[in-house]
Amino acid sequence: FIARLIFKHRHDIIPRFKAIYTLSTAALLSLGCSLFFFYHGIQAYLNNRRIPFDGNVDAFxxxxxxxxxxxxxxxxxxxxxxxxxxxxxxxxxxxxxxxxxxxxxxxxxxxxxxxxxxxxxxxxxxxxxxxxxxxxxxxxxxxxxxxxxxxxxxxxxxxxxxxxxxxxxxxxxxxxxxxxxxxxxxxxxxxxxxxxxxxxxxxxxxxxxxxxxxxxxxxxxxxxxxxxxxxxxxDHVERANNDYVNASLFNTPLQHQLVSQMNYSKSEDERIDWRVNEQDNTPMYQFFKGTSIYSSIFDHNILDYYYDALKINLQSESVSRYQSTNGRQNINSLFSIKYLMLKDYQDNVPAYFKKVESKGQYQIYENTLNLPSVKVTNHLYDAQKLKTPIDREHAMLDGVIINDKGKSYTDNANNLKNSTDISSKNIDFRDNNQIYLPQSNGSIQIHVPSDLRERYTDFYLTLKIRRGQPDSNYTININNYANQRLYNNSTYKTGVETQLYRTQPDENGNINITLSPNGNYHFKILSLHGENYNKLKRAFKLQQNNHYKDIKNGVKMTLAPHQKGIATVNIPFRDSMIAYVDHKKVKPIKVNYMMTGIPVSENDSNIVIKYRPKYWFTMITISAICIVISVFWCLIKKFKFK
Structure with a gap:
């Protein structure tokens, strides 16, 4: 359009000003007609979390x-x-x-x-x-x-x-x-x-x-x-056929049978942790409430929860996805994950999941400390005063976390790093947390004393690692858990260098960290925390029988006897949610970093949560008006032209 304004054709009959006026009017009306779709598309884009790219970009x-x-x-x-x-x-x-x-x-x-x-x-x-x-x-x-x-x-x-x-x-x-x-x-x-x-x-x-x-x-x-x-x-020919779609790498009758069996054995609001290899959207095409998704755009609160608040490690680093919980028992229970299904070569099983079935290459584990999807509590903790993922897990088990409200959480976990012995092999340590691996078998060993091993079931190890030169994909292996990380200039890098790993010492009491390939790394051990799951066991004993069921465009729940407080539902919070507590309209709030909370009194018994995108009817009205104006504008233009 700009080029046509600058370089006029000899047969052009419309002056430049009139062309600008006419097409600007048409563009505004077009925007108005499509606003019902366009506005919500823009909202989705702005609510997404996309890590700014900080890699090197050549000029040419x-x-x-x-x-x-x-x-x-x-x-x-x-x-x-x-x-x-x-x-x-x-x-x-x-x-x-x-x-x-x-x-x-x-x-x-x-x-x-x-x-x-x-x-x-x-x-x-x-x-x-x-x-x-x-x-x-x-x-x-x-x-x-x-x-x-x-x-x-x-x-x-x-x-x-x-x-x-x-x-x-x-x-x-x-x-x-x-x-x-x-x-x-x-x-x-x-x-x-x-x-x-x-x-x-x-x-x-x-x-x-x-x-x-x-x-x-x-x-x-x-x-x-x-x-x-x-x-x-x-490769594409091998995968672009019915045989592949029905193969164990994607979708099989046995998988469907086992998923149906788990769906039947759980309540409607409980989840299943199962994905076919790298198919993060398995829950969508096998029809169950799951724990993984791949999408270019989805609500940022979920990634904030994964990347920042709880530091849930993604085994294969990549943006635009979340997957499983890295075997962390507390998170599984907080999100009402009743079943975990793995293939027989996979072994990252949370501490209190027990095997209940084995069929073919699939193993099904059941959560023995599962928590209900809805909890009412009056113990409110300030999110700003919680500094570590393990303290955040504990605060969610003991009560509910709210932004800029509530009291400080005082039962903080101790950093056990200084109580361990740290040694290394085939690693050259340099200034400013820089290390060099001359060989690919360089390792760092954390020896955990026997008294700590007896006290804790799992350990949470927090590392900050960034690949140096030569830049490449790299692997962080912690006691046979291999975490695949992307090279610094990768388009799909998450940009999150601080990672938390749930692990257990080996038979000798060691946590072994190996990096590959060789070369330079920025490496720092930030913390080591122990977890004995006493808080989870206490929450399990005190659990309330509160569940939700899906209704059209929302969820509905009936509360058991409770005190005044916050009803926490483990579904992602959205700004435009509307709650009705015993038919009275209440504004939901974001709790536990991404969950939905509704203030309730001790006499409230029913909650309905509905969701409608922001300015839904406003955008429909504007689009309808613009469509009518556009029709009349086009008719007037046509009449004047004739």
Whole structure:
């Protein structure tokens, strides 16, 4: 639009000011018509948690096989005809040809600027998410080139053909990769040359259709090779079929049978911890309340809880997901996770889960200290005064955590780090918590005294680790629990360097930390806490029989006898929730960092929580009004034009 305002066509009949006024009005009305969807999409984006990318970004992309737009790369392949069109200087006298030639040159230049990739990826890591614009500009330029093709001189056509064909053949030679469509390009150029050799313009125009057909055949061949090489390569072919979908890596009848069995044996508000290998969305397609999801956008409170408040370790680091609880018993009970299902080679089982069934390669464990999904308590603790994940777990078991309210939690866990002996092997310690591993078998050993091992069931080890040079993916292995971490410049890195690991000493009383591969790391042991689960056992004995059931667009619960306090429900809090306590409207609050809390008195017995996106009816009303205005505006414009 800006380009068309600057470069006016000789046949333009609308003055610049009127064009701006008309399209600005249309744009505002369009925004109003779509506001019902658009506003909530923006809200979802703003409520997401996306770690700012702090990796190194080069000023320019290197020119190689992956960035060569005109040969066999992984992203997009533009026909060599585009190069011919750009070199056909005679055609620049045509307004739209020149316009799209400029756009094409700008697109090619932008393709080699990582900043543009960041711009189209929300100013995050460089990602190629905008190349449909290159495809659009190339398609328009080739269409206009075909339109004016018959007016080209033979000399200019031969020059542009030699340059463009030379470019793709040199690319094939340099990359040592030959694709089948390469041998058809000289035929296309030859067909074009033969057409231009016809003197009579009337015959030349008719014979041009043979050139168009040749280009279409070439485009089909390029698309076929691209699909075969870049989409349906061996791994994709193996997985793009019914056999894979019904395999143990994704979805099987046995999995469905076991999930149905667990669903039947638990209450509606209890959860199941089960995911198929790396399929974080298993709960969605196997239909159960689970503990994992993968999505580009979901509410930030969940990730705040995982990354910051409780430091739940994700075994395979990646943004836009949460998964399981790293075997932490307190969290499992707080979220009413009744069953855990693992494959037989997996063993990260929480302390008080007992095996109840084994079928095929699957093991099912039941939580023997599970807590109800709803709890009423008058013990309020201030979130700002809790400093460690284990104290936060204990405070949630003893009461409820609220932002800037309540009292200080005083029963804090002791840091046992100074009560242990720490030694290392094949590690060179340097200043400022920097270490160097000359070999991949370097390790740090924490020896836990026998009196501590007898007192505590589990230990929570908090480490701060960042990969140095050479930058690469790396693994933190703690007593055979392997945590896969991403390299510093990775697009999918979470940016959370402080990690908490639930572990137990081995038979010799040691917690062994190994890092691989070799190289430099920033490494610091922050704390070691012990957990004997006495607070969980106490909460289990004092539990109230409070549960919720799903209703349309919300949940409903009936409370057992209780005191005045906060009813805590272990579902994620959203700003636009509405609660009705015995039919009286009450505003829910965020508690326990991500859960939902409702103030109740001792006489309240029923709670209904409903959710409706913010400004729901307001946006519907605005969109409806704008649709009516748009219809009348278009009719008025049409009448004036006639």
């Amino acid at each position: 992309e290197p020119f190689n096989q992956n960035t060569n737009l005109f040969y066999d790369n992984y992203l997009i392949v533009i026909l060599y005809i585009v190069i011919q069109a750009l070199l056909s200087f005679k055609l620049y006298k045509h307004f739209y040809f020149k316009l799209f030639a400029i756009f094409m040159i700008m697109s090619i230049g932008a393709h080699f600027l990582p900043f543009v990739d960041q711009l189209f990826n929300g100013f995050s890591a460089p990602q190629k998410r905008w190349h449909y614009l290159i495809a659009f500009n190339a398609a328009m330029l080739m269409g206009l080139y075909a339109k004016y093709f018959s007016t080209l001189t033979i000399k200019n056509y031969i020059f542009s053909s030699i340059v463009s064909l030379g470019f793709v053949f040199v690319s094939a030679w340099v990359y040592d990769t030959y694709v089948s469509w390469l041998w058809f390009t000289p035929i296309v150029s030859l067909v074009g040359l033969l057409v231009l050799c016809v003197k009579a313009s009337i015959y030349r125009n008719k014979l041009s259709y043979f050139y168009y057909i040749a280009i279409m055949i070439l485009a089909t061949l390029v698309a076929d090779v691209f699909i075969r090489n870049q989409i349906y390569f061996e």
